[in-house]
Amino acid sequence: MTDKKSSRAVRCLDKTIKTGIVFMMIAIASLTFYQVVIRYGFNRSSSWSEEAIRFIFIWCSFLTIAMGVREKLHIGINIIVSLFSERLQKIIEIVGYIAIMLFSGNLVYYGWGVVMSTRSQTSPALGIPMSWIYLSVPVMGAIILFYCIIEIMNTKNELRLLGKGR
Template structure:
């Protein structure tokens, strides 16, 4: 995030103070924002900071609570699996595309999708294990 803010700040200074715009700064800022967003999503899953309806689940009987929790985690894992699958297909397309300003292969931009998807699946599996099997002790 610091890198993104610094690049955009330098771009603003260059544009208004020197009347010379950096051609690559907007693209780098955008790609850093995309990477930050998807890796932040994986981090939120790791810290169990994703959106959940705990009030509703807390009012259910214990067996039904466990079933709803397992269903929720498995649903999110399926979604993350679809993300990984679609991202791999997108990366295949990205091998033939280059970014406009930086002229880098777009697969480097798209790579965050399968990376974050795999991290999300891993953290969901870890959290599911902790929720359901370590709760007994």
């Protein structure tokens, strides 16, 4: 796959995830409003909407974590790294992504085990398989793995350009 096609695929994935997050946030806000109106306006409770909000929030949170990795929005300690040369900073960045990949690989592996072991369980109010909810963990891990691979490739290209500049 060429870089242009690769970057188009990455942009498509980014846009899909971001659009999904927006729709999930709208769903959470709408269902929360519905729940408040039902509870305080009609003095009834809605167990299904509470469960739906919780499940949508789980998926939304995990997809947002993956986008945080993509956008480099997570907390980092740059004060020490900034003392090193630009080349060494890039190497440290790659090592950081490898560490994230190891963690994400565990999320995929063990998360899939949880998905498989919860296939027969259903949620009390919605009656959907709990494995769909737990699937958010390995999906997040896989997306983070993908983004880390992309970032490592980009950082290696930057390292190569730094080497040619000497």
